[in-house]
Amino acid sequence: MDIPFLKKIIPPGLNFSFLSGKPSRVVGIDIGTYSTKVVQLRYESERAILETYGELLNAGYLKSATGVGSGFLRFLDKDIATLVQDVLRESKVTARDAVLSVPATSGFTVTIPFPKISLQEINDAVPLEARKYVPIPLSEVTLAWTILENDDTRDTIEVLLVAVPKEVVEKFKRIAELTGIRTRAIEIETFSVVRSLIGRDPTTTAVINMGHHSTTLAVVDRGIVRLSHGFNHGSQELTRAIERGLAVSEERAEALKREMGLSDRIEEREITSVMTPLVTSLLTEVNHAMQLYNRKTSRKIQKVDFTGGGSQLKGLIDLAATHFGTEVTRGNPFSRVVTPPFIQPMLQEISPSFSVAIGLALYELTSR
């Protein structure tokens, strides 16, 4: 995996980019726990043009879990490869060069404070310091890090460190081989979302990606990720709660969740009352992480962008705005992509689910 922000100072051999040169088209592949999304972009000068995209539900493909890893990673290589092959075929993807996302809950991203010593000294010290922050032996992970700007408002120099288990990297390589794609890079999904939603906007923004199994938070300031965190709570919990609370099937619960959302109509209170405590608890957890961030800096979070399929829950944006006390919007991941005008209304509807895949497909445009 390579994170564009890490470019300047990644020690040789420590980025997770596998191939050099710049292809003319790239497919971003986001294997989620609910569905798998692909987006193919063509690069023309410094523009990215949408060529095709598609989504396939995972149900029916990923059944036998091996028990290792988080999210889709615990399923069999061959089942994941079949799923990816089918979504690529159904979406008429022609690109063979792919960038894939690592679930935020499968990697570790931490910010480590250092005293104001020289950059060389920091680079030497990071692998030693990393031991205290990464909960598995360093021999089993691949590390990459960047020194965040030397900020006068702080009395420390912050280093953003990313660690991905080697086992996860190997799994991606096996899946790619079975699928017949060339993996150009793998990247923790938080960074992909930031690339599609934020670009170069300097405003301090929190990006929340609410998925099926997990929710991720990234805090971005002046275009640089300062904090990245994964929470093991997602929209699936809402479906399960409706299923149990109202004694209905999973399909019915899913439909009710989408139809009703956090409605305040009296006849829909039963569904709302099942979901609201779970949503509030997730918002509280995310808010806690944002407040911890705010406490350490004078550049406080100015706005929050929601994305991910789970962010489509009716009433969520308003509830979050009240809860956080900041401006909350739904980000537009297609804003940096050239798209045909006639499909724009449709893209707006599906865009929350595609922000990771779009960010992945944009990777090559910004990384070289």
Ligand SMILES: Nc1ncnc2c1ncn2[C@@H]1O[C@H](COP(=O)(O)OP(=O)(O)OP(=O)(O)O)[C@@H](O)[C@H]1O
């Ligand atoms: N209109 C809607 N209202 C409420 N929930 C929705 C709506 N549309 C989709 N969802 C929910 O969004 C979730 C899927 O979102 P997404 O595609 O971002 O997840 P994923 O990427 O597969 O999962 P993860 O990132 O956690 O592995 C599902 O739980 C789905 O029920």
Ligand SMILES: [Mg+2]
């Ligand atoms: Mg996802």
